Amino acid sequence: MTISQSINALAGHHVATYLFYVILNLIAWVVLLYCGYYFVPKFEEKVVQIQSNYIRNQVMNRLSQTDFHQFHQKSSDVYVSYFTNDINRIQQEGMSALYSTINATALAIFSGLALIYFDWRLLVYAIVFGAFLTWLPRLFAKRMQTVTQKQSAANETYTGRLADILAGFDTFKQFNRSSLMVDKMQSTQDKVMTQNIAYTKQRGAMQANISMVNVLTQVGMSLLSAILFFNHDIKIGALFSVGTLSGLLFSSAATAAASYAQIAGTQAIFQKYQTIIVAPNQGHSIKTIKKITLQDVVVRFKNDDTIHFPPLTFLANQKYMIVGPSGSGKSTLLRVIAGQLVPEHGHVLYNDRPEELIDNQSLRQGIVFVTQTPYLFSGTLKENITLDRNIPEAQLRQAIKQSGLSEFVSEKGLDCQIKSGAENLSGGQKQRIALARGLALNCQVILLDEVSSAIDQQAAVAIERDILSMSNKTVLMITHQQHAAVLPLIDKVVSIS
Structure with a gap:
């Protein structure tokens, strides 16, 4: 809105007013940049680490309560992957995406409220198509869960195979077959690579579709604001502000929508954690074994x-x-x-x-x-x-x-x-x-x-x-x-x- 006011002031040859809004705009940007690049990321990372440690503790607590038979259904390398690869994926695709969703949602709401300053019809348009953008990722949620699950399983296998290869170093070296370590690792890496590419491909398809809809909605907003301008419902300065705000609004909605699908994809990991069977402490307590x-x-x-x-x-x-x-x-x-x-x-x-x-x-x-x-x-x-x-x-x-x-x-x-x-x-x-x-x-x-x-x-x-x-x-x-x-x-x- 400060940009709109400064353009209107410039068009009316009000130099003092123009300078006031330019300085106000500069101050606002300084505050936003410091908050966006220093304070907020620092706070988010601290919360992410606390949440990650909480999840690790919960998973270890479930593992500690399972019985011998259930625990040994998987190798220790698979469980290591639970605490490393899976947690990293939850951080990147879950927690970081969650905070991106929160930030994007807040920015979209702010932009939407700013639009009503110029004309209520702009806000109605933003609400309708913003809601559509938010709903769109649900079409990809199930497929994202599937590729996440396969990628997690591939990482488990890779971790186990890597530990197995490294444990055989002395044997490979003694028999002058060190090159076999490279061959074995390469074949395992190829399987992980295939799943990583499949995941990236699915995420890319989702983001491409969301981005296309985002562009179309912004074009529609531009046409609507132009019609309002020709009807003298908004001033020329508003055209620039509406373009900026609509870009922020729909881009934020698109970001929130894509992040939602990524968050939904991590549900496959949490569902896997829930498969850890906790052994019930039931039965007769025995004090002396006769x-x-x-x-x-x-x-x-x-x-x-x-x-x-x-x-x-x-x-x-x-x-x-x-x-x-x-x-x-x-x-x-x-x-x-x-x-x-x-x-x-x-x-x-x-x-x-x-x-x-x-x-x-x-x-x-x-x-x-x-x-x-x-x-x-x-x-x-x-x-x-x-x-x-x-x-x-x-x-x-x-x-x-x-x-x-x-x-x-x-x-x-x-x-x-x-x-x-x-x-x-x-x-x-x-x-x-x-x-x-x-x-x-x-x-x-x-x-x-x-x-x-x-x-x-x-x-x-x-x-x-x-x-x-x-x-x-x-x-x-x-x-x-x-x-x-x-x-x-x-x-x-x-x-x-």
């Missing part, structure tokens, strides 16, 4: 291999050594008892009660499973042992002693840092830490899967003797090295074949 029974248990793996276990019973406070050839199902047996694997057929009973009728959380509080390939994370030694639980000092020290970790703790201290992947530890040190973690929980049932395989024989015998001497613990221990010194402490040897 007996574990396997009844006709059959486990089927993803490659359709199966393991059929004979009827087995493990009694409280007894010590069992699980033996058998490699691949016979020893580790699988412990995973079934720990609740990490769900049998395809048969039942696992705790105190004669089927597992599906027992509260899983209470069951995990009574059983600890220590594997031969323990997971250690970046943090202090104490954090890795306690998992941030408030464990009494005496109980912690006892677990450190029983796991043969006392010398390491005396030398390094409980606050020593463990690197990501425990690269600064030997295999034996990793196993001792994992064993200390399991013993520190003071669970009634202890499942040990080759936990001393990387420890020298003398130390392994001492650790096994300490564990098997605990009279109030039920111990199931897998080992390929049957040390004669500990055999008298074994109540029963269970052979899996």
Whole structure:
């Protein structure tokens, strides 16, 4: 409107009035530019990061509440893509588009209200065709969701394949096949590229159609304002202002419309998040595990291999050594008892009660499973042992002693840092830490899967003797090295074949 007034003043040779509106227009632009390029983007980015962290926390919360079976339906690389590629897409196509919609809507409303200053018919025209522009993207919303979903799936696959390729660096290098890494990555990239192009193509088609309608509506507004001018309903200065305002209004409406379709496309990602199944904490709470029974248990793996276990019973406070050839199902047996694997057929009973009728959380509080390939994370030694639980000092020290970790703790201290992947530890040190973690929980049932395989024989015998001497613990221990010194402490040897 200041432009219109300045042109009218110039046409009437009112120099002072003309200069006043020019200065006023300049001040308005300075304020708008600083707000538009500094204050508003800074505020928006802060809000976007807060919202992104909230979404990540919600997704991780759902993942933390799923069970073993549901979690392992996908690889960890797929879940990494949830927190990286998908969040980036939500930021770019969802949150940023949302703020663009808000800004564009505010600008369109402002422009529409400014038009009524010149003639109410201009506002009516703007409302009718602005509404049409806003509705137009709904024609593309479903297709945008589809291409977004496919692009997200392609990124998941790419993340997993990339991690797999990089994990094989040593092997490729050793066999002088480093070029195979490039070939494998190229084939994976091609699939991602195809989906990215398909997404861009669909978005481009949508924006082209919206832009075409935008141009036509602005031409219509220009014709309407020209008719009003020839009828002496508006002044010549209004023609310039109406052209500027209509351009702002319909361009803003077009931006809001396109942003709406992009926002709608991200719904496919949120729908995927909702497919994470939260395991209900229902069933009977179990405090003391007196007996574990396997009844006709059959486990089927993803490659359709199966393991059929004979009827087995493990009694409280007894010590069992699980033996058998490699691949016979020893580790699988412990995973079934720990609740990490769900049998395809048969039942696992705790105190004669089927597992599906027992509260899983209470069951995990009574059983600890220590594997031969323990997971250690970046943090202090104490954090890795306690998992941030408030464990009494005496109980912690006892677990450190029983796991043969006392010398390491005396030398390094409980606050020593463990690197990501425990690269600064030997295999034996990793196993001792994992064993200390399991013993520190003071669970009634202890499942040990080759936990001393990387420890020298003398130390392994001492650790096994300490564990098997605990009279109030039920111990199931897998080992390929049957040390004669500990055999008298074994109540029963269970052979899996």
